[in-house]
Amino acid sequence: MQGKVRWCGDLTFLGTSDSGHQVVMDGNSGGKAPSPMEMVLLSTASCSSVDVVNILEKARQAVNGCEVEIKAQRADSVPAVFTAIHLHFIVSGANVGESHVERAVKLSAEKYCSVSIMLGHSVEISHSYEVKSS
Template sequence: MKHVVDLAWTDNVAFETDMDGHKVVIDAGIDSGGSDLGPRPKKLMLTALAGCTGIDVIMILKKMKVEPEAFNVIVEADVTDEHPKHYHKMKVIYQFKGKGLPVEKLEKAVKLSEDKYCGVTAVYKKAMNVESEVRVVE
């Protein structure tokens, strides 16, 4: 299988692509010479990680018959000071909301995503330190 993204330059430093039928615009901030028409490319790496593992966790929890009231995946990343500036450490926070949630099932779903299913996590772990934390809010 092969995935292809065709990113077309549109104006100034903005680019646009069609991903799975959805228009995505990427641009630099005004302070960097862009027009702020879309997110920055580096931060999309965080979104990719959050989305990949988040989808996994929800799918696994559905099979376990566990449905949280709310669920957020928060990704914090540390950027190097030197060029090329890149992420060297990420922390994924899985935040669940609900009463009486079975913490052991939440942790198992997260572990399965991180160790077996999420391809983004697998690649990022080869490039940097990736930590995680499970939080439950009642």
């Protein structure tokens, strides 16, 4: 896997992934685009969401929505690394089984989500979930 990041002026950068997709990042407190640290949080939640949705679909659950609310804490001093990240999944669908969601979140956290598992070596990561009928 490869990629590149190009400075665009001020503290704005354009990242290009190996697959050719691009994303703008802003090192100036996220004034123009997400900051790199915000991108880490979004990457963690989206990686885990891919797993959860995929696992639920394979279990033939009628999922029609999945959101993740992310809360994180950072160290007070430089480097201001994440010290804790909490991912709260809100899964909606018709008759989606709570036990299926619990299992999907657990499998993602412990086995499949590369981003979360990688960060978990230095950050306390926790998960919760709720199921909404729709």
